[in-house]
Amino acid sequence: MTTSLWRRHVLPFTLLAGLLAAATLAGDYLLHRLALVWVGRYLGIPGTLLIIGSLIYSLRKRKYIAAGSPKSLLALHEFAAWLGSLMVLIHAGIHFNAILPWLATVAMGVNVISGMVGKLLLDRSRLHVQGQRERFQLRGLSKSEVEQAVFWDAVTFDAMTQWRKVHIPIFIVFAALALGHIISILLFWGWA
Amino acid sequence: MKRIVKMVLAANLLAIALLAFVYPQQMVGPGKLVAGHQKLEADCFACHAPFIGASSARCVTCHKPADVGRLTTAGQPIAKPLTAVPFHQKLISQDCVACHSDHAGVKRFRQQGRFDHALLQEEAAGQCQECHKSPADSLHQQISGNCGQCHNRQKWVPATFEHNRYFALDRNHDTRCVTCHVRNDYKRYSCYGCHEHSPASIRREHIEEGISRFDNCVECHRGADKHDIRGGRGEGTGRRENERSRKKHDD
Numbered sequence: 001m002t003t004s005l006w007r008r009h010v011l012p013f014t015l016l017a018g019l020l021a022a023a024t025l026a027g028d029y030l031l032h033r034l035a036l037v038w039v040g041r042y043l044g045i046p047g048t049l050l051i052i053g054s055l056i057y058s059l060r061k062r063k064y065i066a067a068g069s070p071k072s073l074l075a076l077h078e079f080a081a082w083l084g085s086l087m088v089l090i091h092a093g094i095h096f097n098a099i100l101p102w103l104a105t106v107a108m109g110v111n112v113i114s115g116m117v118g119k120l121l122l123d124r125s126r127l128h129v130q131g132q133r134e135r136f137q138l139r140g141l142s143k144s145e146v147e148q149a150v151f152w153d154a155v156t157f158d159a160m161t162q163w164r165k166v167h168i169p170i171f172i173v174f175a176a177l178a179l180g181h182i183i184s185i186l187l188f189w190g191w192a
Numbered sequence: 193m194k195r196i197v198k199m200v201l202a203a204n205l206l207a208i209a210l211l212a213f214v215y216p217q218q219m220v221g222p223g224k225l226v227a228g229h230q231k232l233e234a235d236c237f238a239c240h241a242p243f244i245g246a247s248s249a250r251c252v253t254c255h256k257p258a259d260v261g262r263l264t265t266a267g268q269p270i271a272k273p274l275t276a277v278p279f280h281q282k283l284i285s286q287d288c289v290a291c292h293s294d295h296a297g298v299k300r301f302r303q304q305g306r307f308d309h310a311l312l313q314e315e316a317a318g319q320c321q322e323c324h325k326s327p328a329d330s331l332h333q334q335i336s337g338n339c340g341q342c343h344n345r346q347k348w349v350p351a352t353f354e355h356n357r358y359f360a361l362d363r364n365h366d367t368r369c370v371t372c373h374v375r376n377d378y379k380r381y382s383c384y385g386c387h388e389h390s391p392a393s394i395r396r397e398h399i400e401e402g403i404s405r406f407d408n409c410v411e412c413h414r415g416a417d418k419h420d421i422r423g424g425r426g427e428g429t430g431r432r433e434n435e436r437s438r439k440k441h442d443d
Contacts, residue, residue: 038301097223097297100212169197176205180212184220188236190245190289 013120017113020086027090040090047087048178051108054080078119085112100184104177111174114167129153223297239294251288257281277323282316309345317345334369334376341378360415364388383409 031040057077059065085108092105129150136146147154212219217233225233232238241247254265261278264270291307293299309317316322320339326332342353355361359381370376371385383389398406414422 041301095222095297095300097295098218098220100208100219103208169201173201173205177208180209181220184212187242188220188240188245192241192244192247 013116016082016116016120020082020089020112023086024089024093027086028093031090040093041095042091043087044091047084047091048182050080050084050087054078054084078115081112081115085109098184100177101181104174104181107170107174107177111167111170114170118167125153221297222295223299224295226294229294246289246294248286248288252286255288257286275323279312279316279323282313283311284313285311287311331369336376338376338378358414359410363416365416381410 028040031037054077056065056068057070057073060068060070060073088105088108092101096102132150132153133146136149141149208219215234216236217225221233221236224230229239239246239250241250256263257280259267260280261273261275262270290311293302318340321337326335342351343349344352359365361367364386367386369378372381372383374380374382374385383394384391394406394409398404412421414420
């Protein structure tokens with residue numbers, strides 16, 4: 001992998017994921033410090049609603065709905081899913097109890113990482129490999145020499161493409177586990 | 193998505209769903225149950241009504257309100273009761289979950305050891321000493337009852353009463369409460385409880401100064417210094433007003 005690909009693509013991805021982790025820890029710390037732990041208990045609700053809202057992009061992409069600019073909806077999808085995940089992570093960190101909600105949290109975490117790969121690495125690395133290939137061709141390198149020059153970039157790109165394929169199955173697992181958690185809350189919560 | 197992936201996902205989710213039914217406490221329960229209820233771990237609906245939550249009606253099937261704090265659910269006397277006196281019989285309503293949470297994860301969100309005294313019947317709410325021991329300090333040892341005059345039920349500490357606002361307990365007035373508050377009645381006071389002041393001497397001193405109203409001492413005197421005249425009709429608190437008052441008093 002070239003230094004450029006690492007610096008321009010992998011590093012921003014790592015920073016975005018690191019920001020999510022740092023924001024989660026900071027949120028958890030602040031809620032405990034300010035004696036507002038009870039707020040964390042309810043953050044799962046807006047977090048879930050934001051994640052559900054972010055799926056408008058998926059509906060638009062698969063042409064279930066026709067309204068809305070795909071580009072804007074993608075930006076909304078990325079932002080709402082990131083913020084919703086942050087809220088759910090803080091919600092999860094506040095109390096460490098049953099297995100089912102933790103499985104849902106882990107599935108969500110993997111889903112978020114998968115989404116970030118899609119956002120930061122896939123598109124940019126595709127452009128980067130394409131640019132590299134054109135540059136080498138302009139220098140007069142033969143096709144085999146070009147392929148050799150961009151080999152590690154291409155390998156990285158292929159690996160990322162494969163990784164993205166797990167985004168949908170992981171989302172389904174996350175949705176099913178989260179649904180189980182939500183149903184159990186609705187079933188046992190003291191509404192009366 | 194490949195068919196095999198779909199099948200593996202479905203099988204895993206089905207296994208998790210089954211585990212939730214077989215081991216509900218571990219899979220969906222919000223933390224360990226209290227020791228007395230651990231036998232109910234696998235039977236969530238012993239306490240929870242579906243889509244309603246833990247219900248007091250289900251609690252009282254085992255915990256008879258008349259026996260709470262007195263007898264166990266098996267009808268045996270409680271060996272080490274948590275409170276000196278049973279008080280559940282004196283509550284205004286039977287709302288068990290207003291105070292009790294049996295799962296460790298739920299307890300974390302409640303202030304433990306806090307009891308909302310508004311849940312007590314009015315008569316019981318005024319009898320603090322029935323449940324609470326009087327503090328061992330010298331002030332409280334002189335007092336019996338009437339806690340509500342200095343404390344309130346929303347926030348017991350600190351006490352809401354600040355004695356110095358009414359009369360500074362300085363110099364010769366650093367004495368037992370009952371010297372001024374006869375029979376621990378803190379709604380009233382008397383300055384004639386010590387040998388220094390007597391109705392005759394006070395009357396004589398004030399008549400000599402041309403002061404005819406001297407029945408409510410703290411209206412003018414807020415401490416041991418008899419020349420520090422603060423209250424009265426003018427309520428003057430500044431140094432000059434104090435001096436003027438003192439002069440008038442001395443004249």
